[in-house]
Amino acid sequence: MEIVVLLKQVPSTESDIAIAEDRVSINQDEIKWVINPYDEFAVEEALRIKESHGGSVIILSVGPERTVDAIRSALALGADSGLLIKAENCDGLQTAKLLAAALKAVPFDLIIAGQRAVDDDQYFTGPAVAELLKIPIISMVTKENIEDRTIRCHRSIEGGTAVLEAPMPMLFTTQRGLNEPRYASLPGIMKAKKKPLDIKTPRDLNIDISSGENTSDKILALHLPPARKAGRIIEGDSASEKAAELVRLLNEDAKVL
Amino acid sequence: MTGDVLAVSEFSQGVFRKVTYECLSLGRRMADAQGVDLTLAVIANGAALSVEDLKDVGADRVLMVSPENFHPVLTDRHTDILASIIGKTCPSTIIMGATVIGKELAARLAARLNAPLGMDCTSVDIREDILTATRPIYGGRVLADISLNGSPRILAIRPNAFAVSAIKGRGEIEKMDIVSDTGSLSFIDKTVESDKIELTEADIVVSGGRGMGGSDYSMLEALAELLGGAVGASRSAVDEGWRPYSEQVGQTGKVVSPNLYIACGISGAIQHLAGMSSSRVIVAVNKDPDAPIFSKADYGIVGNLSEIVPLIAEEIRKRQKE
Numbered sequence: 254m255e256i257v258v259l260l261k262q263v264p265s266t267e268s269d270i271a272i273a274e275d276r277v278s279i280n281q282d283e284i285k286w287v288i289n290p291y292d293e294f295a296v297e298e299a300l301r302i303k304e305s306h307g308g309s310v311i312i313l314s315v316g317p318e319r320t321v322d323a324i325r326s327a328l329a330l331g332a333d334s335g336l337l338i339k340a341e342n343c344d345g346l347q348t349a350k351l352l353a354a355a356l357k358a359v360p361f362d363l364i365i366a367g368q369r370a371v372d373d374d375q376y377f378t379g380p381a382v383a384e385l386l387k388i389p390i391i392s393m394v395t396k397e398n399i400e401d402r403t404i405r406c407h408r409s410i411e412g413g414t415a416v417l418e419a420p421m422p423m424l425f426t427t428q429r430g431l432n433e434p435r436y437a438s439l440p441g442i443m444k445a446k447k448k449p450l451d452i453k454t455p456r457d458l459n460i461d462i463s464s465g466e467n468t469s470d471k472i473l474a475l476h477l478p479p480a481r482k483a484g485r486i487i488e489g490d491s492a493s494e495k496a497a498e499l500v501r502l503l504n505e506d507a508k509v510l
Numbered sequence: 511m512t513g514d515v516l517a518v519s520e521f522s523q524g525v526f527r528k529v530t531y532e533c534l535s536l537g538r539r540m541a542d543a544q545g546v547d548l549t550l551a552v553i554a555n556g557a558a559l560s561v562e563d564l565k566d567v568g569a570d571r572v573l574m575v576s577p578e579n580f581h582p583v584l585t586d587r588h589t590d591i592l593a594s595i596i597g598k599t600c601p602s603t604i605i606m607g608a609t610v611i612g613k614e615l616a617a618r619l620a621a622r623l624n625a626p627l628g629m630d631c632t633s634v635d636i637r638e639d640i641l642t643a644t645r646p647i648y649g650g651r652v653l654a655d656i657s658l659n660g661s662p663r664i665l666a667i668r669p670n671a672f673a674v675s676a677i678k679g680r681g682e683i684e685k686m687d688i689v690s691d692t693g694s695l696s697f698i699d700k701t702v703e704s705d706k707i708e709l710t711e712a713d714i715v716v717s718g719g720r721g722m723g724g725s726d727y728s729m730l731e732a733l734a735e736l737l738g739g740a741v742g743a744s745r746s747a748v749d750e751g752w753r754p755y756s757e758q759v760g761q762t763g764k765v766v767s768p769n770l771y772i773a774c775g776i777s778g779a780i781q782h783l784a785g786m787s788s789s790r791v792i793v794a795v796n797k798d799p800d801a802p803i804f805s806k807a808d809y810g811i812v813g814n815l816s817e818i819v820p821l822i823a824e825e826i827r828k829r830q831k832e
Contacts (some may be wrong), residue, residue, distance in 0.1 A: 266761050266781050272646045279652070290762050349621060371761060373647050375629050376613045381621035387696045389586060392614045395755070405698065408583075409612050409756065411522065411711075413702035415583045419695050429748075429762065430755035470626045473642065473655045481787060484808035486799075495811050496821035499793065500829065502809055507791045509714075510737070510768040510826070 254399075255307030256299040257359060258332065259352060259366035261289045262316050262323035266371060272475045279372075279475070280411040288323045291367025294334060294427035297434040298397070299365050300331045306399065309333040310363070313355060315348045317341045321450060328445035329437035336449040340462055344470060345373075347462050349381035354458040356386060358366040363404070366425040368393050379426035511549075515541040516662075517569065517599035518592065520609060521550045521582070523702075525563070528711060529607030529669040534568050536634060536665075536672050537605050541570070543636045546602065549573060551595050551682075553588070555580045559830040568677035573599070573686045582611055583700070586693035594688045596623065601662050602639070608666035609710075615768045616666035626658040628824035632767075632788070649761030649784030669711050670767050671788075707740040709757065714739030714770045715786070717759055718747055721775015721796060721815055725752035729816065730774060733823045736830075742766065742786075744776045772822075774815045780802025795819065 264270065273280040288296070299310045312327045312335040314320050324335035336359075338351045356364070366379035372500040376392075383390035396407040405418045409428050437445075455462045460493065487502070489495035503510045517537040519530045534550060541548040550569035554576055565571055575591060582588055592615060596604065604619070606612045608630040620627035628634075628643035633652075635642045641658050643665060658665075663784070709715065716734040718727050727741060734741045743753035745760050759766055761784040771789035776782060778794070778801055786792070789804065794807035795815045804810045811818055 264648075265648070265683055270651050272652065279648075321580065345617075345627070346621065346624070371649060374645075374649065375617075377617045377620070377627070377629065380614050380617035384589075384618050384621040390614075390618075391695070392585070393610060409610055410583055410700070410702070411527075412708045413700065415700045416698040417583065417695050418698055428755070429758065438796060462672075470628060470656045470658055473657055475647075476653050476655070478646075478650065478653055478787065481792070481806045481808075483805045484792075484810065486804065486810045491824075492813055492817045493821050495813065496818055498826050499809055499811060500822060500825040503770070503791070503793070504829065507770075509791045510829075 254302060254306040254363065255311070255314050256308060256363045257311045257356065257361045257380065258292065258295045258299045258327065258364065259364060260292045260296070260312050260314045260327060261367070261370045262263065262286050262314070262320045263289045263370055263372040266290070272477065276474050277472045279288060286319060286322065288326055289367050289370045291369060292299060293434040294429070294431045295365040295367055295450045296327050296330055296332060297432045300435070301432065302363065302399065303477050311336065311359060313352060313359070315340055315343060315351050323451055325445050326437065328448045328450070329442040330435060334448055337450070338455065338458065339451045339452050340455050343462055345375050345377040345381060349378055349385055351455055351458060351460055351462070352378070352382050353385035355453065355459050356382070356410060360407070362421050366424065366426045368426040368428055379424060381425040389423040391417055391419055391423070391425045394425045395428045395430045397425065406457070432456070512600040512601065513602045514547045514549050515544070515603045515605065516596070516599060517548065517550045518604065518606040519550060520607050520612060521554065527607060527669070528674070529609060529667070530675045531677065532667060532669065532672040533605045533607060534677060535675040536667060538568055538605060538675065538677070540634070540636050544602070544639065547571060549599065549601070550594070551575070553577065553580060553591055564680060564683060566677050567680045570681040572680060572683045574683055575686050575688050576624045577688065581697045584612050584670055584693055584695045585611060585618065586695050586699055587690055589615055589622070590693065591688050592619060593622055594690065595686065596662065598686070602666045604662055605675065606664070606666055608668050612666055616664050620664050621638050623662065625662050626660045626668060627664045627666065628656055628658055629666050630668045632668050634665060634667070646765070649781065650765055650787060650789045651780070651784055668767070707738070709740045709742055709764050709766055710761070712740035712766070712768050714775070715759070715766055715768045715789070716772045717742035717744065717776060717786070718753070718774045719744035719776030719782075720746040722747060722752065723775075727753065729819045729823070733772070733819060736823055736826055739768070744782050773803055773807070774819055776803055777801045779804060
């Protein structure tokens with residue numbers, strides 16, 4: 254079973270996110286870079302499938318040079334090799350095109366991607382790559398089972414779960430609850446240093462990413478949401494007094510009840 | 511037809527989702543600004559919809575497509591049908607709800623058509639033909655204003671973020687025949703907790719965190735039921751196994767924007783705030799007076815939630831009787 258995991262390096266959710274001086278990007282000075290949390294589920298599921306069915310796990314990523322750290326972390330968990338397509342400031346479609354181009358040279362049975370990246374929240378890469386490769390996709394998977402060349406997935410839908418089947422090769426994206434990602438072991442970290450990690454450029458894939466050109470959704474400006482001001486702590490002599498005052502305020506002041 | 515605004519509908523249990531009316535309201539505003547028509551595309555299984563259901567959608571035209579054995583969750587066939595409709599009608603703008611399925615359809619269509627996409631937009635500005643949309647990034651900690659250049663362009667709007675304007679009447683209903691493959695996905699089963707209100711669409715959310723001390727959320731469920739709302743949970747509560755992942759509110763869970771968010775026993779970590787800070791009114795109940803959530807809440811009560819929450823419910827019941 255040849256499995257490819259699409260991985261993105263993103264700022265950790267603990268990082269302080271501040272807008273840079275150019276007003277169209279984020280200040281990167283204090284950022285701690287990590288594997289996108291939803292991609293951690295993807296790596297973990299790929300490793301479990303490899304443990305059950307044999308085969309190998311390739312980590313595929315688009316990003317600047319520092320992304321190799323994230324790929325190495327995935328190799329330390331047990332993935333077999335990595336490929337970085339070195340490119341920066343690509344929009345969703347450009348990223349998907351680079352990944353699809355790289356995947357044309359990689360035989361795969363399964364591609365696993367995070368449902369979204371927690372920086373851009375686009376939910377775009379998985380579905381777009383599946384479209385470009387013309388393979389089936391199931392999003393937001395919470396459970397999967399492979400038998401012969403068919404995969405059966407439980408996936409989130411509004412207010413519930415649907416169970417679907419697809420033939421392989423196919424792509425699925427992860428949902429929280431799919432698995433509990435493992436931690437890297439010291440032997441794993443040591444082995445990772447020797448695992449193959451290639452770096453390619455868009456030109457190597459015959460794709461032209463001229464910055465600014467052909468970007469169809471362009472960021473005009475970044476701004477912070479209106480700051481919420483602290484409200485009031487409701488005082489009272491007893492719990493029931495406070496509760497009554499709250500309900501009164503919600504009804505008369507805030508008018509939400 | 512060419513250059514029109516196309517709104518795409520979505521159903522839940524035989525009726526349009528609220529977000530469909532939000533799409534129609536935005537679509538009406540856009541169509542009027544550009545001097546074009548608003549079309550509503552409805553893909554419904556066989557005879558699932560009656561003409562009555564389409565009474566007040568405010569579109570100039572309704573396109574009905576009725577494929578046999580249609581399951582919206584089989585997104586390959588769903589995408590093919592939408593792509594065919596778009597191919598036949600050549601709209602300038604496509605508006606759909608950024609629901610669980612809507613997000614996937616929007617992404618696939620954008621890739622297939624090479625179309626600019628505003629995913630999960632919370633506001634849209636249209637001046638003549640220049641379209642600017644605003645979408646949250648970093649879990650809502652930053653807002654990005656984007657321009658969508660190209661035709662068609664796709665707007666997937668966040669449910670509950672756009673107002674529904676009073677819509678009356680509609681134009682002609684046209685049946686459109688679309689021949690589509692069955693696709694390679696197969697539908698096996700579906701379970702929907704139909705008595706639960708979907709978190710991302712709820713007007714009121716009652717949420718519990720580590721301070722709940724365990725998986726018994728019955729007092730929150732009772733309060734939510736009283737208010738016609740949904741129950742949410744913080745990441746701590748979900749990580750402890752007290753509540754399912756589908757209830758998690760936060761940067762790595764669901765982002766909600768209800769009118770009222772009541773946070774019980776939730777300290778207010780940045781990642782949780784990212785999931786609910788666009789709520790209209792926030793109430794916090796916590797026994798720790800220094801909990802960060804109080805600095806973001808409109809109203810706070812410092813106290814024991816197992817005492818306070820039932821008292822709030824009682825107070826509401828009293829008022830409801832009056």
